Amino acid sequence: MTVALINGRPISFTDTLDGDVAIVLSHGLFMDQSMFDAQVCILREHYRIITWDQRGHGQDTYVTEPFSLWDSADDLSALLVHLNIDKAVLLGMSQGGYVSLRAALRYPEKVQALVLIATHAGVEEENQKVVYSQLLSAWLENSLTDEIVQGVSTFILGADKELAKPWIKKWQTIDDNTLCLNFTALADRDDLAPALSKLQMPALVIWGNEDGAISAEQARQLEAGIIHSQFMEVVGAAHSVSMTHADIVNTKIKTFLTEALL
Template sequence: MPQVQLNGQTIQFEDTGGPGLPVLFSHGFLMDQEMFAAQREALRGEFRVISWDQRGFGRSEFDGQPFTYWDSARDALALLDHLQIERAVLAGMSQGGYLSLRAALLAPQRVQALVLIDTQAGPEHEDKRAAYRQLLDTWASVGPVDALAQTIATIIIDDPAENARWIAKWRARPHATIREPGRCLLERDDLRPRLSEIRCPALVIHGSRDTAIEPAQAQALREGLPRGEGVVLIEGAAHAANLTHPQAVNLPLLAFLRRIAAAGPAL
């Protein structure tokens, strides 16, 4: 897997290459780029698909210092620079959506369109923040023990086979590394007042059974984006809709990307 030094981090990424419209996939919290394997296979050949492991996750080497999703957005833009990609579609799930929205604000000329999967523009709701902080403190102290791991896997994935696979990945990582990514997640700023500044087309996809970010938040996100399309609700999916329901996600995703590619760079 290729790697590159970006903003003091060693970032692992994959790039299918080719002349197609570039699409950069950014994963959710506790996940890594492998969660987009089904999308990579569905899109490769027709699109140039790039995926990467963000700070604190996957195989990327994280310096352990405090950071925000604005820093992660700069990492994404720096990866595009490294790959000599001037303009791309940014597709992000959950925290991947947080950084993709911020990249669109930092460098609107670089973002041809957005695909926002099970994400939102607001901060963590106060009612959930305290409970999530407790979960993350326990994780950082003793690791993803059985009850904790199952609880979080059910919130994010809610599929027995996938739950077990990702729990095994979580347990293979040093558990204390969750502290700074967790702080970044829980203390993120509110983008809702700035959504009107994002002028590129945006597709919003959301699991109907997402309890981490309720579907109403997806609707609010779509309504706040000047060129947001209607919300594609993935029936039966929890938070990681693209992982557990790839066919249902890939159909609208492909249709959207084909429209963006056909419209060309002047869109």
């Protein structure tokens, strides 16, 4: 893992270096670049893979000033500049998808293709914001009690308790201010749906049909809004489908990239 000063902030990233085509993988809320270990293992055989920790996540677990997902998109673009990469495939899961979409809209000349996992283009629905706000308040007031941990881990990772263990340890280290700023950046994002038609690069939308955060309608809206896109539904998968159903997801990504990058 390497640390570089990107837009005035230390950004941790890993670069496999080899490969003519670069793929930048952007993680979800409260996760970090290690969530893509299964993808890196497979995709590095044919591509140059870059994973990174967004603001307030991973190695950069402390933020003191408010930021937006557009700021994170600027970080992603600046990381490409730092690595002398003119154009890359952007792969994002959940929040990482929100960031990747914004990077593609602001810097389309830098994006070869999009892989959007468990994500969508709209704003947070009010009922979902209420759920998140209640969870955040409980987390701040009571720290990570067993009940809260169960709720967070089930929501993000499904029922796999072994998979959740290392992430729970990481969540317990997040300070309250960073927790709030991360949540605010996600919950207060703007609506990109009207702008999706501007995206001309090929895109793959992957969604698990048991995802409690992203509805089928939202996932389909994302696919329908991008002109050159295709859709994959993973039956039985919850939000972190790229972790819980890695083999299925990896196979689809490889096929998509082979076709999209011809």
